[in-house]
Amino acid sequence: MTETVHVPLGDRAYDIHVGPGLLAEAGARIAPLLQRPRVAVLTDETVAPLHLDGLRAGLESQGIAMSALALPAGEATKNWAQLARAVEWLLDERVERRDVVLALGGGVIGDLTGFAAAILRRGVRFVQVPTTLLAQVDSSVGGKTGINTRHGKNLVGAFHQPSLVLCDTDILATLPPRDFLAGYGEVVKYGLLGDADFYGWLEAHGPALAAGDLAARGHAVRRSCEMKAEIVARDETEQGDRALLNLGHTFCHALEAATGYDGARLLHGEGVAIGCLLALDLSARLGLCPQEDPSRFAAHLRLMGAKSSLADIPGDLPSAEALLDLMGQDKKVLDGQLRFVLTRGIGRAFVTSDVPRDTVLVLLNEALEGR
Numbered sequence: 001m002t003e004t005v006h007v008p009l010g011d012r013a014y015d016i017h018v019g020p021g022l023l024a025e026a027g028a029r030i031a032p033l034l035q036r037p038r039v040a041v042l043t044d045e046t047v048a049p050l051h052l053d054g055l056r057a058g059l060e061s062q063g064i065a066m067s068a069l070a071l072p073a074g075e076a077t078k079n080w081a082q083l084a085r086a087v088e089w090l091l092d093e094r095v096e097r098r099d100v101v102l103a104l105g106g107g108v109i110g111d112l113t114g115f116a117a118a119i120l121r122r123g124v125r126f127v128q129v130p131t132t133l134l135a136q137v138d139s140s141v142g143g144k145t146g147i148n149t150r151h152g153k154n155l156v157g158a159f160h161q162p163s164l165v166l167c168d169t170d171i172l173a174t175l176p177p178r179d180f181l182a183g184y185g186e187v188v189k190y191g192l193l194g195d196a197d198f199y200g201w202l203e204a205h206g207p208a209l210a211a212g213d214l215a216a217r218g219h220a221v222r223r224s225c226e227m228k229a230e231i232v233a234r235d236e237t238e239q240g241d242r243a244l245l246n247l248g249h250t251f252c253h254a255l256e257a258a259t260g261y262d263g264a265r266l267l268h269g270e271g272v273a274i275g276c277l278l279a280l281d282l283s284a285r286l287g288l289c290p291q292e293d294p295s296r297f298a299a300h301l302r303l304m305g306a307k308s309s310l311a312d313i314p315g316d317l318p319s320a321e322a323l324l325d326l327m328g329q330d331k332k333v334l335d336g337q338l339r340f341v342l343t344r345g346i347g348r349a350f351v352t353s354d355v356p357r358d359t360v361l362v363l364l365n366e367a368l369e370g371r
Contacts, residue, residue, distance in 0.1 A: 003222050007141065007229045009236060012161045016141060016229065018222045020214065022168035023054045023129070027062030030127055033163050035098040038065040039127075042086055042113040043104040046073040047131050050174050055104055055129065066102075067093050071109070075261040075268070078108050078147040078154075086116045097121045100163065106132035107139035107268065111154070114145030118160035128165040132175060133183025133217075134269045136167040137190070137224035138245075142232040148261065152326070153253045159237055167225070169218050180210060181306045182269030185248075187220050189276055190227045192297070193247045196347030198223055206304050243351045247341040248275030254326035255310075258318050265314050270307040277301065277308055282355070282363055283342040293346055311371045320364035324357070 002019030017029065030039065039059065043052060048070040059066050069089045071077050095101060101124060103113035110128050117126035128140035146157020172180065184206070191199025202209075202220070209216040228245065235242040252271035259265040277297055283289040301308035310317060317323070327338055337353040344350065 003218070005222060005225045005229050007161075008233050009161060014161060014163055014165065016165040016167060016225045018136075018167045018169065018218060018225060020168065020170040020218075022166045023051060023171065024058045024061075026055055026058035026129065026166060027060065027064050029166060030059070030100065030102075030164065031062045031064065033100050033125065033127070034064065037063050038067075039100050039102050040090055040093045040095050041066055041068040041102040041104050042109060042116070043068060043070050044073040044077065044106075044109050045070045047105045047109070051104060051131060051171060055102075068104075071112070073108075074263050075108055075148070075256075078112055080147065080149070083112060083116060083147050086112060087120055090116060090120055095120065095124060097124055099124055101126040102129055103127070103140075103162075104129045104131065106130065106135045110135050110140050111145050111157070112147060114143070114160050114162065115147060115157050118145055118158040123160065125163045126160075128162045130165070130167060131171050133172055133180055133221070134186050135183075136169075136172075136221050137183065138186040138228065140165050140167070141225055141228045142242075142245075143236065152257055153261070161236075165225075167221055169214065169221060172217055173212065177210075177305075179267065181304060182267040182273075184210065184304060184306060185269035185271075185273030185276070187224050188297075188300070189245075189247050189272055190224045192276055192280070192343065192346055193244050193341070193349035194227060194231075194347055195223075196345075198227075199346050203300055206300065210304060243339065244341055244349050247343075247349050248272045248277075248279050250327055250338065250340055251275035251278045254323050255313065255317075257326045258323060259313065259315065266307075270312075273301055273306055274308060274310065274312070278363065278367065279340065279342055282340065282360065283344070285359055285363065286342070286355070289343045289345045289348075293343070296346075309370060310367045313371075317368060317371070320361050320368060323364050324360060 005016040101117045103110045117124050130136045130140040143159045143161035146154045205216045252275035255271045280294040339353050340355050
């Protein structure tokens with residue numbers, strides 16, 4: 001059964017459809033958006049062999065023609081060169097302002113496609129067809145688009161909302177276990193930041209979800225999308241509440257930069273899970289949340305078989321001071337001060353700049369010594 005989550009943003013409002021078999025229904029669901037029966041699809045070289053034919057069949061069933069470009073897979077694709085390649089291809093395909101571009105892939109393809117759509121002809125519409133758990137519950141929703149630079153992650157981009165999001169939960173069965181667990185890092189983040197009941201549900205049902213329980217997967221994706229939609233509707237451009245969605249990300253982005261955005265060492269969702277645990281630990285050290293919260297979350301990550309500490313990241317990592325410097329490049333820096341998302345307990349996150357640098361250094365040094 002398909003469920004729908006609405007993102008109420010006035011004339012930029014859109015729906016997120018969650019359920020099985022949506023790839024086959026893509027044509028019927030996208031057709032109302034089209035002025036002419038054709039779309040251009042950006043995907044990657046891993047996703048294309050798995051899902052491009054299914055998408056084509058779903059579109060052709062409604063008489064919609066499709067052209068596609070497959071970019072290299074991986075975080076390294078979110079760069080200037082691949083953005084230029086994508087935009088030039090879309091222009092070669094004569095994509096007009098009234099047309100629709102489709103992003104078929106994970107967070108990398110979704111972010112890059114959305115940015116390309118935002119700048120192409122000063123803005124064309126696009127549809128997200130996320131193929132990873134992480135993209136379905138997080139990056140495909142909310143309109144954040146962009147690329148990475150040598151200065152850090154997602155520092156160049158635009159807010160450009162999709163016109164539709166199709167989360168086909170059947171697609172999740174094709175994910176390698178590591179990629180699924182990486183996406184779970186974003187799912188559990190929602191419970192930690194704003195819904196203690198959902199977090200408790202994940203503690204009870206997380207193993208079944210990872211093992212392939214379709215009902216559990218559907219519930220997790222829908223609830224995550226609901227929470228993100230609620231926050232985005234209140235604060236679309238991250239002037240306040242939306243920053244809560246960055247729980248774990250200040251640490252995560254520093255770790256990603258330190259590992260050179262090498263997915264073999266650290267996937268984004270893995271960094272989020274580790275970052276959330278560090279944020280809980282920091283909150284406990286500052287006397288903000290119960291002392292047992294970090295150990296409770298660490299135990300859950302271990303039960304799931306997910307990465308939970310810096311010791312789980314292969315290869316060398318820089319010093320605590322160097323990691324803190326990398327955190328200083330984060331988009332959440334305001335007037336030169338780092339902003340952290342911390343918690344007053346599971347489900348009660350808040351944003352603050354009132355965090356002593358020395359406390360963070362001690363935390364990072366202890367985490368590095370544990371490797």
